[in-house]
Amino acid sequence: MRRTGSGSAPPYLRIVKEIERRIDSGALRPGDRVPSIRQAAARWGVATATAAKALDTLRRQGRVVAVPRVGTVVAEPAPASTPRSGAGAVTGRARRERRAAATGRNDERERVVRAAIVLADAQGFEAVSMRGIAVTLGMPTMSLYGLVRGKEELAALMADTVFGELELPRTPPAGWRAHLELAARLQWRLYLRHPWLPRLMSLTHPQPLPNLLRFGNWGMSPILGLGLDPETARIVWWAVANHVRGTATNLEAQRDAEQHTGLSPDQWYTAHLPSLHAALSTPTAPIDDRLGFDLTAFFEAGLRLLLDGAAVQIGRQHRT
Known part of the structure; x- marks a missing residue:
């Protein structure tokens, strides 16, 4: 010893x-x-x-x-303290050093978050680990914990970063329905680029992420402008956002299934048509041999149904 x-x-x-x-x-x-x-x-x-x-x-x-x-x-070094006396140049230098240190730390953290996003895009969120990111960046694994406390904080930073990719138009479409359609499609395209993202979103435990709040406020603004009671306005927006997120949860599962089976959704349906005919066909509702499945088409159809229902509810409130 x-x-x-x-x-x-x-x-x-x-x-x-x-x-x-x-x-x-x-x-x-x-x-x-x-x-x-x-x-x-x-x-x-x-x-x-x-x-x-x-x-x-x-x-x-x-x-x-x-x-x-x-x-x-x-631990990360504590910020240099400001001297109580002495030349002003020393104080200015200390402030500049603190700013430079903070900027450098933020830049390093952004590198970590960006590396995690690239890893998740390529292999799914399950593949994201502090060790994997450290290997990608050529950093000691333990040094990452000085930038990000763990995978939970990393997930929040990843989600906020990709929501920051959304370019919201300065002049939104006229009319509440066109505005909600655009908001839903922007969200859907974001999920298409990042299929792991829907699993990090929660209706019951939402996180106050700056870019997510920015998008939510923008998306909800036309509903609030209709003069509805706040509860109805929130329900309309949540229903739309949750339809997008709920449908998008299938994207990662679809990718995993395609990798596992080697078949696209259309190829899968074609291969299983005989079983589907036997189990589901009836004289009044036969199975079409051209049956296939496209998640984007399903998302659009569901969005139309949802907004049709919202229009009825909005009309009722305006009549009362």
Whole structure:
């Protein structure tokens, strides 16, 4: 077992100083894992209580942070404090350094999010992992945790980033129905580009993502302008948005099925027509031999039905 020095400092402080030295020298970078309590006890030849005290000291000093299911990692450096006295140039330099550090961190986080989106587009959301992204970017896996706390936060950042791709027209179409049709089709095209996205959307637990809220406010604005009661306006918008999202949940499953079977939806229906004839055909409702399935056509048909119903409800409210 390795012991550090023979000075008069308490054993836990010797561990603290050694880990601090490695952080300050750059041997340990933000996001890198530091020895666990058990590892530190074995490495420095101390009791686990002593090792625990050393790590607790480093946590209280802000040098390390505990990450659930990962361990204790090096914390991001705290922003430089503004001097209470001295030349103004020093204060300005400190502010510029803080801004540069924040900008650099944001740029790195955006790289991580973009890499995750590319990975999800190619292989599905299940393929997204901190390790996979780290390999793609050539970064240590632990360093990612200094930029993103985990997959849950990463998923939210991915969703917000792709909703930011939507280009909302400055002058929307005239009429509530044309506006909702455009909103639904913009959302549908976004899901076509990113089939993993619908699974991250929730009607019951929506996340306050800036770009998602921007789209929702824009999409709902013509309904609110009709003078309906707020509850009816919300239900109309939620019904439209949920129709798009609900239909789009089939996109990722369709891609997986095509990869597994090697058949498109039309090819699948053609191959199974004999079974469909036997199970579903009746004299009054025969199965058409040209039967196929297209999700976009199904989405458009459902949207028409939904907006027809919304028009009836809106008309009733205007008459009362």
